[in-house]
Amino acid sequence: MTRETTWQNKVAIITGGSSGIGEATALALAERGTKVLVTGRDEAKLANVASADKAIVTLKADSSDPASAARIVDTALDRWGRLDLIVNNSGAGQPLPVMAYDADLISKMSAVNIVAPSLLVKEGHSALRTTKGAIVNIGTAVSRNAVPMVAHYAATKAALEHLTRSWAIEFAGDGIRVNAVAPGPVKSGALTGMMGLPDEMAQQIEAQEEAQVPLGRRGVPADIVPWILRLGSSENEWLTGQVLTVDGGWSLRT
Structure with missing residues (x-):
């Protein structure tokens, strides 16, 4: 099978695919002949x-709702009759200093970043x-180091990376590969969108991060999609x- 035909007539599900990396992935797959549910x-x-x-x-669905998983898969199978790829792209995060820890916010991050992909x-x-x-x-490179203020975002994404390795072993006998x-x-707009930061603060953080990247710039979705x-x-295989x-x-560096 050539690279040109690898994705022809395949079916993919991409959660959180209405912007950023998810949107770019959906477009790239569609260009290659894949049917995509976003x-x-x-x-x-x-x-x-x-x-x-x-x-x-597209399907309007909130990943924090446990019932959404079955609805998402059923929608893809009812329309196309098969499923070849799941991209667990949805994410939830919010800056939280220790004194602002809130059970509902932490639970929401866990629901989107751990529970939703699992279901x-x-x-x-x-x-x-x-x-x-x-x-x-x-996942996120943020989880590679200590991350004050976004510790729960990083921790829940680190948990997803651990699940990646565990699922890889559990599903190997079924021929299903799992990577992250x-x-x-x-x-990708995550700072003002998912993180909910004001524009000015987001711009400051973006500038700080860009200065820390050895290759000299922030990434764009096209760097991740391939x-x-x-x-x-x-x-x-x-x-x-x-x-x-x-x-x-x-x-x-960080």
Whole structure:
């Protein structure tokens, strides 16, 4: 099978795919002939993604809702009858100094970053076993070092990376490969979106992070997408349980 036909007529689910890395991945897969189901909470953003390519279908779904996993998988299977790839891209994070710790906020991060991927993998397992498909989890290079203020975001993403390795062993007998990409500072709107920071504060943090990247710039979604596709590709039959950090060397300095 050539690279040109690797993704033809395959089916992928991408959570949190209405912007940033998720959107870029959906577009890249659709361009290669894959049918893509993208989930998210913002209907306007979802509509924008769907309008870019007829191979992309969207579903409004909140990953923090445990019932969403079955609905997402059922939507893909009802429409296309198969599933080849799950990209667990949804993420939740919020800066929290210790004295601002809040049980609901911590639970929300855990629900999106740990529980949601776990339930989606559970619901999609049978279909992935049939196609010998793959799972690509999106972690974060932030978890490579101590991270005051965003400790719970980093901790829950580190848990997802551990699940990546555990699932790789558990699903190996089914022919399902599980890997992860851990992006560094990427221009994806996450600071003002997922993290909820004011524009001015987000710009300050972006400038600080850019100065820390040895390769001299912040990343863009296009820096991450090729690795998601490579890890999810059926061409990589013997690669599983890996967490690939893609961050311009940022985690080596911070």
